[in-house]
Amino acid sequence: MTELAANDPLPKPKRDIAPVLLPVALALLVIPLIGSTSSWLTLTAASLAMGMMIFIMASGLTLVFGLMDVLNFGHGAFIAVGAYVATLVLAPFAASIQADSLWMNLAVLAPAALLSMAVSGALGLVVERVLILPVYGQHLKQILMTTGGLIVAEQTLYALWGPQIIPMPLPASLRGSFILGDVAIAKYRVLAMLIGLAIFIAIQLVLNRSKLGLLIRAGVENREMVEALGYRIRRLFLGVFMTGSALAGLGGVMWALYREQVHASMSDDLTVLIFIVVIIGGLGSIGGCFIGAILVAMVANYGGFLVPKLALVSNILLMVAILMWRPRGLYAVTSR
């Protein structure tokens, strides 16, 4: 420990950039393997878009875990609910979705996404109060309760909408690709990237530049201390949980549009993916979650292109590799 004089600036926290370089290195590494630059660019764009969508869905989960040590196995339910709620708005206005005008499309899409977020967020409030509050601090029961909640939510969706797959066509103006030379990048992917990046920046700003974010970060690091200082961390947690649920709902709408279909079982596959991302990133770390999401998407896209057979287990291999390197994920922010 070096002595600090009273007027010295505080020492800067060490920046850990190795995880940030990981996706960059991976992207550069596969260039010679893929061969053609244009398909590499297309694949990279696809990975980034997919990664952003996964990040949006996973960000809430990682914060909820980091802040309150709550394992929500029902997180996938918010994704499915968001997607289904969006169909409520998109189906009656199918005509303006098919109109070839960006503004008309967005005039329907934006309210649909907002409604999804509102409903998922409200559902988050109910879930937090009814399912998580009674079993607070008991991991086993949390897992059981939230798994039960997932079953109930999924079955209710089936009961309300029926078990069939609902088509969810992309708006006319978002179909097709931007062509730059011989590189084709789907328009919707660009939109997904922009939204994901905006949300990442917004979360980072709130976490690092506001008092609220300061409290959240302090809570992740040491919950009791924040409570001892007189802040009602339960209320803070409820807010984080609802925001996380709303983001999962938004992610659900974006994913449904990406796949152009809605089905209650979409939450099952995505839950697995999101868990992998949260584990890779380090429980509770937003930055880790962002990098983890991009890594998972890159492995899925590059892997699917290079060795399609391997794509099935590539996520597991990625997780094993990362945990071998850093047993608690890329960024270990919690002491747990």
Next chain:
Amino acid sequence: MMILSGDPPRSRVLTLVLVVVILALAATPFLFPGAKALNVAAKICVFAALVASYDLLLGYTGSVSFAHTMFYGIGSYAIAIALYGMGPNWAAVATGIVVGLPLAALLALAIGLFSLRVAAIFFAMITLAVASAFQVLASQLSWLTGGEDGRSFQLPELLRPGTVLISKSLFGFEINGRILTFYLVFAVSALMILALLRVVNSPFGRVLQAIRENRFRAEALGFRTVFHLTYANCLAALVAAGAGILNALWLRYAGPDTSLSFSIMLDILLMVVIGGMGTIYGAIIGASIFILAQNYLQSLMGVASKAASEAGLPLLPGLLHPDRWLLWLGLLFIASVYFFPTGVVGRLRNPAGGKGAGSSH
């Protein structure tokens, strides 16, 4: 007492219920004629063993695994692929067992060493991820597993329904290969459950309970918790694979829907929690309640749904549709985790104690 490893049901009502269930299962071929009743009884036997093995993990070590159906599926597929590839003979049955059980144990060892070492909290997530990867793998390797269609196969001569062992004229009942298969399933399941009872009441089982209650303290007492947890994981996987073998033998089929799907995992969770975690006996009760409900409650719901739709009520027909029965079981599940964390068995053993009675986690 010896046979129960000194761990009797410890409740008069529970003993009575268990005796009735076991006698009813044993006498099903004679008491309830018909293929459906026999199917239900066989399924209860298989699931009682499967759920008991899951109880060893969930109830005794307190670790939530979502990969239990994977081991169940390994057992099912091993025997199905062996009998499909080698023809209906006993050598194929032996091959399936010799390949399936060690494979399940090895995989459990790998998962255990990897995820139980890193951090206990990752275990649930990692098992979920591995199990889903395995499920995709099984449906993709269609040259081996038959893909989504699964593998149907013939049983050895002795176990076929056409084989009449004792003709009807002797006792008034025909004992055929199908009934012999049922008793095989019944006996092996009972043996596996008794073996699990033995395990949880051994010193090893006590250490598992100590780890569940306070892992840190157990470690401080000098027990190597990773070793114990991994060992329990392997044992549970072995029994699960055994149950999978029985299931495939009974169904003469192994496919993703009957042996691997995530919904079976949820069923197991529901059964163990409804029956009572950390009791082993709860597995028998939970499996019986759940499978009876699955087979008979659904037709009841169908009637109710029809009545509701004829009465012109909104929403209710959809909510009461037979396919939605999991919705009601899910609600029951949440209620039982909240109000009866010790399940039916815990309730019967300690009727006065509500929450906080029995093993608290």
